[in-house]
Amino acid sequence: MSLSTWHTPSLDAAMAGFDDAALAARLQARLDSRTKPRGSLGRLETLALQIGLLQGSAMPVLTRPRIAVFAGDHGAARAGISAYPQEVTAQMVANFLRGGAAINVLARQRGLALSIVDAGVAHPIEIAPTRDPAIEFIDAHIASGTQNYLDVSAMSEQQCLDALARGHALAQAWADAGCNAIGFGEMGIGNTASASLITAGLCGTTLDRIVGRGTGLDDAGLARKRELLVRATRRCDPRSLAPLPLLAEFGGFEIAMMAGAYLGAARARMLIVVDGFIATAALLVAHALVILLVGKIYQMLIDWADQRGMFWLSIPFYMIAVGFILMTHFIDIVVWSYALIALKIFEVDTNAFYFAGEMYTTLGFGNF
Numbered sequence: 450m451s452l453s454t455w456h457t458p459s460l461d462a463a464m465a466g467f468d469d470a471a472l473a474a475r476l477q478a479r480l481d482s483r484t485k486p487r488g489s490l491g492r493l494e495t496l497a498l499q500i501g502l503l504q505g506s507a508m509p510v511l512t513r514p515r516i517a518v519f520a521g522d523h524g525a526a527r528a529g530i531s532a533y534p535q536e537v538t539a540q541m542v543a544n545f546l547r548g549g550a551a552i553n554v555l556a557r558q559r560g561l562a563l564s565i566v567d568a569g570v571a572h573p574i575e576i577a578p579t580r581d582p583a584i585e586f587i588d589a590h591i592a593s594g595t596q597n598y599l600d601v602s603a604m605s606e607q608q609c610l611d612a613l614a615r616g617h618a619l620a621q622a623w624a625d626a627g628c629n630a631i632g633f634g635e636m637g638i639g640n641t642a643s644a645s646l647i648t649a650g651l652c653g654t655t656l657d658r659i660v661g662r663g664t665g666l667d668d669a670g671l672a673r674k675r676e677l678l679v680r681a682t683r684r685c686d687p688r689s690l691a692p693l694p695l696l697a698e699f700g701g702f703e704i705a706m707m708a709g710a711y712l713g714a715a716r717a718r719m720l721i722v723v724d725g726f727i728a729t730a731a732l733l734v735a736h737a738l739v740i741l742l743v744g745k746i747y748q749m750l751i752d753w754a755d756q757r758g759m760f761w762l763s764i765p766f767y768m769i770a771v772g773f774i775l776m777t778h779f780i781d782i783v784v785w786s787y788a789l790i791a792l793k794i795f796e797v798d799t800n801a802f803y804f805a806g807e808m809y810t811t812l813g814f815g816n817f
Contacts, residue, residue, distance in 0.1 A: 469502060476501040503718055504629070511720075513627045515562040516552060517619070517710065518545060518634040521703030522571035522594030524603065526639035530677050532666050535594065538638050539572040545636070546574075548581035552634060562628070566619065568612060569594055569702030589615045591702045598699050599681050603643070609697040609705055616709025617716075624717035631714050632722035633731070635703045638664075642678055644730035646699040650687030651733045661726075692737035704731045711735035 476498050481487050488494060500509045520542045526535045544550050545565045548557075556563040564585040567574065571594035576586070591612050595603035604612075623631060637643075641663035649656050660675050685698055696705055708731045714721050715735075723732055 469505070472505065472507065473498065473502060475507045479507055500720060503720060510629075512629045513562060514559075514630040514632075515564060515623055515628045516556050516632045516634060517564045517566060517623070518552060518636060519566045519568045519616070519703035519707045519710070520636040521567075521569035521591075521640070521701045521706070522637055523639035523643055523701050524595045524597035525599055525642060525677070525681070528597060528599055528677055529670075530642045530674050531639045532664050532670055533638050535638050536572050538636055539570050539574050541636050542567065542570060543575045543577065546580045546584055546586055547577055548584065553581070553584070561632075564619075564623075566703075566706065568615075568706040587619065589619065589706060591615075591706075595701055598643075598646070599677060599684070602698050603700055604697050604702065604705070606697055608702070609693065609700070612702050612705035613709035613712075616706035616711075617713035618709075619706075620710040620713025620719070621717060624714070624719055628719065629717075630720040630722070631710075632724065633707050633710060633728050634724065635707060635727045635731075637701050637703050637727075640701050640704065640727050642674060643699055643701045643704060644727045645678060646681060646687045647695060647704070647730045648726075648733060649682075650690055650695045650699070651692065651737055653688055656682065692734055696734050700734075703727075704734070707731035708734040708738070712738065715739075 480494050480497060497509070501507060504510070520538055522535050522538050523530075541550065542565060545553065545563075553563065555561075562585070563583070564587055566587045567590050569591045580586075591604075591608050597603075620631070641661065645656060645659045645661075648654070648659050656675065656678050660671075660678060662671050663674070666674060681699065687695055687699060690698060696708065704727060707728065711721065711732055712735050723729060
């Protein structure tokens with residue numbers, strides 16, 4: 450099989466039911482009968498309605514929610530495209546496994562299962578005796594990092610297909626184990642650069658609107674990053690490529706595996722939480738592979754951040770990708786959440802489940 454003959458797994462069955470007017474009416478009636486003014490919980494109510502339609506139930510249930518972090522290295526990192534050396538990817542994966550990273554804290558606070566996936570880390574991962582046994586470590590290693598896309602394609606066609614297939618299979622396995630809500634994260638030195646090239650290609654925009662400081666580049670480092678990425682586009686223009694060749698040309702194994710996992714999770718009708726630029730770039734790839742997917746995308750941007758203009762000031766590249774997906778009406782089962790710490794990931798989602806199912810009705814309490 451080649452990139453030109455690869456077929457996206459069918460999502461027809463997964464997409465059925467989102468236009469169920471009768472179920473939508475029952476869900477809305479249930480929401481309106483809670484002990485609160487109608488519509489007073491704002492986006493939380495919209496989310497509860499969306500989740501109910503996704504699950505095909507007037508009593509949606511959150512079961513075995515999980516965070517999956519995909520890790521992989523990028524050959525271009527050796528050219529100085531990031532503020533940190535490539536070795537940091539393996540060091541951070543080891544930190545995940547010890548339970549010492551921010552995502553570990555958030556997962557523990559919310560009672561979320563956590564899976565760390567080695568999609569293609571370049572250096573050995575130290576699995577210490579103090580490893581947290583509650584964290585699942587998955588060896589889905591494709592290769593020890595991609596090639597340097599400044600000179601050659603990042604990965605071969607077969608590697609790209611393997612990464613997509615492994616991601617899809619992982620999401621299906623988590624669904625088979627009872628998980629119906631999942632959030633995807635990533636770790637890979639240099640992967641904001643890779644995501645920038647992918648986003649430029651799929652959104653048809655220019656790098657100067659997308660490329661940012663990544664993990665904290667100073668002005669000189671940012672200028673070098675932009676210079677290197679322009680050099681990469683001279684070798685191969687990302688806007689000239691179809692989605693799969695684009696992913697193979699500039700992507701990372703963690704991005705490709707995450708894209709496959711999006712497809713697997715969508716096929717299993719799992720609620721998907723998307724956070725950050727790299728995860729959004731992977732979603733863009735998945736979107737491009739199922740361009741006929743029906744429905745509306747639910748954009749979960751925290752009110753306080755919107756009021757303070759944080760999204761517009763700090764991540765214009767992220768909003769370009771979000772806007773592109775919004776314009777093309779991507780997927781009914783995606784929730785957006787920029788900044789995990791601000792959102793305390795899944796907290797809002799969990800509340801949507803709980804108030805829809807556990808809050809008393811207005812019967813006996815008068816009219817609100």
